[in-house]
Amino acid sequence: MNFKIPFVPEQASTMARDVDHLTFFLVAMSTFFTVLVAVMVVVFALRYRRRSADQVGSSFDNSSLLEITWTVIPLLIVLFTFVWGAKVFFRLYRPPADAVQYYVTGKQWMWKTQHPTGQREINELHVPLGQPTKLLMTSEDVIHSFFIPAFRTKADVLPGRYTTIWFTPTKTGRFHLFCTEYCGAEHSRMIGWIHVLEPDEYxxxxxxxxxxxxxxxxxxxxxxxxxxxxxxxxxxxxxxPALHGLFGREVQLADGRRVRADESYLRESILSPGAKVVAGYQPVMPSFRGQVSEENVLALIDYMKSLTAGESAAAGLAEGAAP
Ligand code: HEC
Ligand SMILES: [Cu+2]
Incomplete structure (x- = not known):
C-alpha cells in the first residue's frame, strides 16, 4: 500500500513506508475516537435532555459489562500500537551490520560530513542508491538535530556524545536535510541536501x-x-595498553566495572582519560581536550578501529610495529 497524502514528504528510504503506516494508523485512531466522542456528546445531550421543568432523572445503575468493554478495547488498541511502534523503532535505530559508516559533525551553523574514503562536504552528503548507510554524529558546540524527512529518520546531535542514524535510500535525487533543534541565531539556515546517486555515478x-x-x-x-x-x-x-583489537571488546576497569569499547568509550578515553581507567594501568594519560577537534577525534577512533587484533589496515602509516 502506498499512500499519496498531501503534507507528507516523499518516501525515499526503506523505512519511510513503515513510519508512514504507523503515523497514519495513529492519526486514524485518534480521529475515529475524537469524532466518536464528539458525536456522542451531541446525541446524548439531545436524546437525554430534560423535557419539562419538574422532570427528575432516573436512578443510575453501574454496568460492569460496559465498564469492562471500554477498558479492555482501548487496552488492546494501545498494546497493539506499542508492539508495532517498538518494532518500527528498533528497526529505525539499529543499523544493519553491513551499513557503511559516514561521519557528521554539527557546528553552529553548518553540517560537516565525511565519507569513509575521506571526502569531505559541507551541508551536503552524496550517497549511493540502495546502500545501507550509517551516520555517526556528534556536535562541536550545542545540541543540534539531524533530520531527513524523506528518509523518515532523525536524531539529536549532542556535544560530547555519539548518536547514529541509518537509512537505505530507495530513490535517486536530492533530499532536504534540516537541523530540528533550535541552536542559535542562524538555526534556520542549518539546512542542506542528501544527494542519492546511482552507484557508478557515486x-x-x-x-x-x-x-x-x-x-x-x-x-x-x-x-x-x-x-x-x-x-x-x-x-x-x-x-x-596496546590498542589492537580493542574496538568492540569488553574492557575491565580499575574500579571493577566492565565496559564495551565503543566509539563513545574511545572518545572519552582521549578527552577524559581519568573517567574510566583500565585495570592494571596507572592514570597517567593526559587529556587531549582542547588539542584535538571533534573531527580529529573521529579520525583517531577510525584509526583505532582499524587496528585489528592481528595486523592493522593502516599499519603502513602507523608506528609500523605490527604485533
Ligand atoms: C603518557 C602516556 C599516554 C599517552 C601519551 C596516551 N595514552 Fe592513552 N592511555 C595511557 C594509559 C596508561 C592508559 C590506561 C589507563 C587509563 O585508562 O587511563 C590509556 C588508555 C587509553 C585508551 C583506553 C584503552 C583500553 O584498553 O581501554 C585509549 C583508547 C587511549 N588511551 C587512546 C590514546 C590516544 C588516542 C592517545 C593520543 C591522542 C593516547 N591514548 C595518549 C597512556 C597514554
Ligand atoms: Cu543546529
Missing amino acids: QRWLASVPVQTSPAIEGAQLFAQLACDSCHRDGSDARG
Whole structure:
C-alpha cells in the first residue's frame, strides 16, 4: 500500500513506508475516537435532555459489562500500537551490520560530513542508491538535530556524545536535510541536501573530489603527531595498553566495572582519560581536550578501529610495529 497524502514528504528510504503506516494508523485512531466522542456528546445531550421543568432523572445503575468493554478495547488498541511502534523503532535505530559508516559533525551553523574514503562536504552528503548507510554524529558546540524527512529518520546531535542514524535510500535525487533543534541565531539556515546517486555515478563523484587521506590514515598520522604511540605501543615496557583489537571488546576497569569499547568509550578515553581507567594501568594519560577537534577525534577512533587484533589496515602509516 502506498499512500499519496498531501503534507507528507516523499518516501525515499526503506523505512519511510513503515513510519508512514504507523503515523497514519495513529492519526486514524485518534480521529475515529475524537469524532466518536464528539458525536456522542451531541446525541446524548439531545436524546437525554430534560423535557419539562419538574422532570427528575432516573436512578443510575453501574454496568460492569460496559465498564469492562471500554477498558479492555482501548487496552488492546494501545498494546497493539506499542508492539508495532517498538518494532518500527528498533528497526529505525539499529543499523544493519553491513551499513557503511559516514561521519557528521554539527557546528553552529553548518553540517560537516565525511565519507569513509575521506571526502569531505559541507551541508551536503552524496550517497549511493540502495546502500545501507550509517551516520555517526556528534556536535562541536550545542545540541543540534539531524533530520531527513524523506528518509523518515532523525536524531539529536549532542556535544560530547555519539548518536547514529541509518537509512537505505530507495530513490535517486536530492533530499532536504534540516537541523530540528533550535541552536542559535542562524538555526534556520542549518539546512542542506542528501544527494542519492546511482552507484557508478557515486564512484565517479568520489573520484572527482580531491581527497587527502581517509579518516583512518589521518588518524594514524595524528596518533604519531600527538605522541600517543609513546605510551601505546607493543612491548612489556609500554606505559599504556596496546590498542589492537580493542574496538568492540569488553574492557575491565580499575574500579571493577566492565565496559564495551565503543566509539563513545574511545572518545572519552582521549578527552577524559581519568573517567574510566583500565585495570592494571596507572592514570597517567593526559587529556587531549582542547588539542584535538571533534573531527580529529573521529579520525583517531577510525584509526583505532582499524587496528585489528592481528595486523592493522593502516599499519603502513602507523608506528609500523605490527604485533
Ligand atoms: C603518557 C602516556 C599516554 C599517552 C601519551 C596516551 N595514552 Fe592513552 N592511555 C595511557 C594509559 C596508561 C592508559 C590506561 C589507563 C587509563 O585508562 O587511563 C590509556 C588508555 C587509553 C585508551 C583506553 C584503552 C583500553 O584498553 O581501554 C585509549 C583508547 C587511549 N588511551 C587512546 C590514546 C590516544 C588516542 C592517545 C593520543 C591522542 C593516547 N591514548 C595518549 C597512556 C597514554
Ligand atoms: Cu543546529
